[in-house]
Amino acid sequence: MAGFINRENRVPYYQRLFQDGQRHAVRQWNQTSKSRILLRPYLVLLFGSFAGSMYMMGRLVLGHKTWFGKG
Structure with missing residues (x-):
């Protein structure tokens, strides 16, 4: 628990980071170093x-009820 009590205050760092990003027209969710790691899978x-929904919608319009073939 001592790590949380004597921990460095990171609020000013992140406040500067987000305010600088806003000045450079960078979206808030894309400003930190972890953003690309978290956003790619999403x-x-x-x-x-x-894309899968649009593909299957097109197939259903044409009368095919499966992903592949004429089924």
Whole structure:
């Protein structure tokens, strides 16, 4: 528990980081070093599921009820 009591105050650091990012027109969720690591899987799932939905919607319009083949 001593690590939390005598811990360095990081609020001024992050406050400067986010205020500088706002001046340079960088979105808040893309300002820290971990942002790319956290956003990549999310964006892959988001756009992948959207592309899969659009693909299957097109197949259903054409009368195919499976992902592949004429089934």
